[in-house]
Amino acid sequence: MASYFDDHSLEDPYKARRPNNNNANSNSRFNPDLSHFMPREDTDETAQTPYQMGATSMPGEGDFRRLAQLFGTFRQREEALGDEEHQEFLDNLITQLMDEAGASGKHGPPPASKSFIRDLPFVPLKEVKRDDACIICNENFQENESKAGITKLPCKHFFDRDCIVPWLELHNNCPACRAEVPSDDPVWIKKKRDAELAKYAAEAEVDEDWMYS
Amino acid sequence: MALPKRIIKETERLMADPAPGISATPHDDNLRYFDVIIAGPNQSPFEGGVFKLELFLPEDYPMAPPKVRFMTKIYHPNIDKLGRICLDILKDKWSPALQIRTVLLSVQALLSSPNPDDPLANDVAQHWKENENAAIQTAQEWTRKYATA
Ligand SMILES: [Zn+2]
Numbered sequence: 181m182a183s184y185f186d187d188h189s190l191e192d193p194y195k196a197r198r199p200n201n202n203n204a205n206s207n208s209r210f211n212p213d214l215s216h217f218m219p220r221e222d223t224d225e226t227a228q229t230p231y232q233m234g235a236t237s238m239p240g241e242g243d244f245r246r247l248a249q250l251f252g253t254f255r256q257r258e259e260a261l262g263d264e265e266h267q268e269f270l271d272n273l274i275t276q277l278m279d280e281a282g283a284s285g286k287h288g289p290p291p292a293s294k295s296f297i298r299d300l301p302f303v304p305l306k307e308v309k310r311d312d313a314c315i316i317c318n319e320n321f322q323e324n325e326s327k328a329g330i331t332k333l334p335c336k337h338f339f340d341r342d343c344i345v346p347w348l349e350l351h352n353n354c355p356a357c358r359a360e361v362p363s364d365d366p367v368w369i370k371k372k373r374d375a376e377l378a379k380y381a382a383e384a385e386v387d388e389d390w391m392y393s
Numbered sequence: 394m395a396l397p398k399r400i401i402k403e404t405e406r407l408m409a410d411p412a413p414g415i416s417a418t419p420h421d422d423n424l425r426y427f428d429v430i431i432a433g434p435n436q437s438p439f440e441g442g443v444f445k446l447e448l449f450l451p452e453d454y455p456m457a458p459p460k461v462r463f464m465t466k467i468y469h470p471n472i473d474k475l476g477r478i479c480l481d482i483l484k485d486k487w488s489p490a491l492q493i494r495t496v497l498l499s500v501q502a503l504l505s506s507p508n509p510d511d512p513l514a515n516d517v518a519q520h521w522k523e524n525e526n527a528a529i530q531t532a533q534e535w536t537r538k539y540a541t542a
């Protein structure tokens with residue numbers, strides 16, 4: 181089947197990225213590689229690249245969103261022309277780009293607070309049971325003593341410090357039991373405070389009911 | 394870049410001791426990219442079907458979840474036209490304690506228990522809610538048509 185990209189004499193980013201896609205399902209358009217659409221970094225030295233990670237530039241949240249908007253304007257044109265197949269293709273692409281914009285670390289709970297991470301305790305090796313392994317790297321604590329040492333969360337779950345810190349920098353919960361730890365995130369703090377106020381209010385109401393019954 | 398030890402261990406275990414009804418094979422040229430096959434669970438509308446999926450471990454795995462998509466067309470309220478799966482552990486409920494194996498078992502479980510109240514494919518979910526028998530029949534037809542090896 182001719183793909184969208186063949187029809188339009190474009191380089192199919194899907195094909196370009198996946199060499200082994202000559203099977204029956206290869207015409208699906210998963211994962212367009214955005215680097216094909218992105219201006220090369222060296223063509224515009226004044227451009228800010230806030231999402232740059234390491235040596236290679238990775239498309240960031242803003243890039244995905246801008247592209248989604250761009251395709252949105254294409255879509256409006258296709259709609260005016262009454263081309264339903266292209267409309268559907270662009271719809272899918274836009275949905276996917278918006279998904280990517282919200283992906284990687286953006287999903288789920290906010291980061292743990294800086295002070296919580298800084299104050300993680302050091303746990304001596306003898307405190308850890310012989311067969312215990314760190315569930316993030318699957319390595320046994322005793323056999324594979326990591327240089328940064330072992331720590332534990334308030335829920336008493338043990339982790340290599342090297343393994344748990346990158347997680348806590350993304351999310352404020354325990355990978356093993358999802359118990360929450362403090363966060364600096366204002367939305368999280370507000371939600372926490374509102375929940376506590378609601379709890380006090382409910383308790384006060386119970387007291388009143390009891391008084392007047 | 395060297396493949397993290399955890400990924401090597403997970404892959405070895407997947408190959409040596411596969412979960413029933415599930416196979417996952419890494420590509421020779423990209424060990425983070427897996428071809429997955431899930432057999433449609435018994436007593437589900439997908440029984441008898443063989444479903445192909447792709448699974449990709451991003452650079453930040455296991456801090457970020459694997460990316461999983463159905464390659465085989467499937468009529469399911471939580472799987473859309475692009476094969477994307479609506480499953481909380483692949484999004485906000487991800488934890489690095491989960492593994493490729495647990496993710497694929499959850500996908501298999503989703504085939505046994507479609508949840509039209511948390512839909513990704515809205516038209517399919519609506520069909521499922523309005524006329525479950527008819528929706529199941531369509532799912533069986535699609536399984537015969539697209540998922541028979
Ligand atoms: Zn570890």
Ligand SMILES: [Zn+2]
Pocket residue numbers: 333335336337354355356357358359
């Ligand atoms: Zn815990």
